[in-house]
Amino acid sequence: MNRMDEKYLKGSAPHIQGANPRAGGPSGSKLGWFVLVLSSALTASIPVSAQQKTGPSITDDDALTFHGITLYGVIDVGLQYDTHGAPFSDFRPAASANIVQKNSRQSVFGVTPSNMGQSRVGLQGDEPLYGDWSAVFRIETFFNPQSGQIADALKSLTVNNGRTAANSTTNLDGSSAGQAFQTAFAGLSSKQFGTITFGRQLTLLTEGTIKYDPNYDATAFGLIGASGTYQGGGTTEDKRLDSMLKYYASFDDLINVGALYKFNGSTGGANTAYQAVLGAQYAGASVDAYYSKENDAISAASLTSAQVAQLPALGYSVSNSVSATVSDDTAYALMGRYTIDPLKFFAGYEHIKYANPSTPLKAGFTDIGGYVLAFVTNNAYNMAKTLNVYWTGVRYTVIPHLDLTAAYYGYRQNAYATGTEAGCTTTVNAACSGSFEAYSLDADYFFNRHFDAYGGAMYSGVHDGVASGYAFHTTNINPTIGVRYKF
Numbered sequence: 001m002n003r004m005d006e007k008y009l010k011g012s013a014p015h016i017q018g019a020n021p022r023a024g025g026p027s028g029s030k031l032g033w034f035v036l037v038l039s040s041a042l043t044a045s046i047p048v049s050a051q052q053k054t055g056p057s058i059t060d061d062d063a064l065t066f067h068g069i070t071l072y073g074v075i076d077v078g079l080q081y082d083t084h085g086a087p088f089s090d091f092r093p094a095a096s097a098n099i100v101q102k103n104s105r106q107s108v109f110g111v112t113p114s115n116m117g118q119s120r121v122g123l124q125g126d127e128p129l130y131g132d133w134s135a136v137f138r139i140e141t142f143f144n145p146q147s148g149q150i151a152d153a154l155k156s157l158t159v160n161n162g163r164t165a166a167n168s169t170t171n172l173d174g175s176s177a178g179q180a181f182q183t184a185f186a187g188l189s190s191k192q193f194g195t196i197t198f199g200r201q202l203t204l205l206t207e208g209t210i211k212y213d214p215n216y217d218a219t220a221f222g223l224i225g226a227s228g229t230y231q232g233g234g235t236t237e238d239k240r241l242d243s244m245l246k247y248y249a250s251f252d253d254l255i256n257v258g259a260l261y262k263f264n265g266s267t268g269g270a271n272t273a274y275q276a277v278l279g280a281q282y283a284g285a286s287v288d289a290y291y292s293k294e295n296d297a298i299s300a301a302s303l304t305s306a307q308v309a310q311l312p313a314l315g316y317s318v319s320n321s322v323s324a325t326v327s328d329d330t331a332y333a334l335m336g337r338y339t340i341d342p343l344k345f346f347a348g349y350e351h352i353k354y355a356n357p358s359t360p361l362k363a364g365f366t367d368i369g370g371y372v373l374a375f376v377t378n379n380a381y382n383m384a385k386t387l388n389v390y391w392t393g394v395r396y397t398v399i400p401h402l403d404l405t406a407a408y409y410g411y412r413q414n415a416y417a418t419g420t421e422a423g424c425t426t427t428v429n430a431a432c433s434g435s436f437e438a439y440s441l442d443a444d445y446f447f448n449r450h451f452d453a454y455g456g457a458m459y460s461g462v463h464d465g466v467a468s469g470y471a472f473h474t475t476n477i478n479p480t481i482g483v484r485y486k487f
Helices: 025-044 153-158 204-212 305-314
Strands: 064-066 069-085 106-113 120-130 133-144 183-190 194-202 240-251 255-262 272-282 285-301 321-340 343-355 372-377 385-399 402-413 434-446 451-464 475-477 480-486
Touching (some): 153 321, 204 285, 204 343, 240 272, 305 372
Parallel strands (some): 321 372
Antiparallel strands (some): 069 106, 069 480, 183 194, 240 255, 343 385, 385 402
16 A cells, blocks of 8 residues: 555545534433444444555545546544534534633534544545556545535634634634635656655645554544644644645655745745655554644634624625734644554653744735735744644454454643743643543444445543633533445
């Protein structure tokens, strides 16, 4: 299996947005638990399946290929109950937040998409040129099967402009911003010399977190998938980058190297960016080390009511305006896994540093998807913020067609507040030191090469400075079941 295909093997694509269940209260809670328990019991009684596959991993005898062009897709949809959440979004990838947020104020039950992997449709090509060289390309569109909407995390922000945590729906930033193609690249590939591609594509760090996440980027069952912040080296918009030149090669299936550069002047989520990876694999073990630097990284958010009131005078529209915090982000990561059939062990560590941008962005900057940064903060990190992110887990193949996964995720942030609150360790300020933790357990059963069913739950909780502004709840549990079809 080549590296371009590996991230799709478990359907681990970006998350998609979900339905609008508008549920809550005691009766909704009881119904949600009842349906989830009943459906899980039915899933457990289903007979044995074959091995899973998805998208570009489909073999020649089963692929929808014509003249070297392959059509592929993934449709992932399920039911989720959140003990403490907000009404689901029709636009945000994954619909729910999956982990506890500041607006997690009620129980919610409804349809959620892309719980295990991004729902998408795509085309890819591999045209032989000379020797082992070939021309390659890939384009993909991400969508929300429960609403029929194109995945658009930033629209989940704009529809909540002017709202508070007490009346907002799920809204979180992301790399999916309603673009016609979330992935669009072309390049050259050689088994001996590697692959070089140019366009909008996943970063090396993102591909690494997918490979070394015990849940393979599942949005419902892991911090890595639920929040693209750590895949993006500090900001979720940067898990994919526009105008990116990327190189990756594996030599003798022992050593792998890679590098990327994002060119200046693009409309993507960073002014410039570069990453590198060096790794090795041997006798069932695999380890990769990453470096990432992103200038003018953007973290977008909904506008406050006061900011909305100022938009007419500024000449911006409420329908495509957001606020943003801008930073220069530096990340180092070390990830590994080890396979002893039927077990796979995973572990990862990432250190992220946020600093004020060396080249501040001005209000009016056009972000991904054509969204406008109406209000910009360039001085959020007068003292550098650091995150230490860590995770571990195990995947157990109980029988050839059933995988069980248990995982733990967490991070700690430093106290980066200044003035009288310098060194604080409480909830008085979001810049106080604090932590996050999540535990998950899930099962995935493969009926055949195209269809699988899954179920599980994740607990998440925030503490101290990370919990600042969480006026309603600081924990959430999200039991989820669903099915996924791949072609």
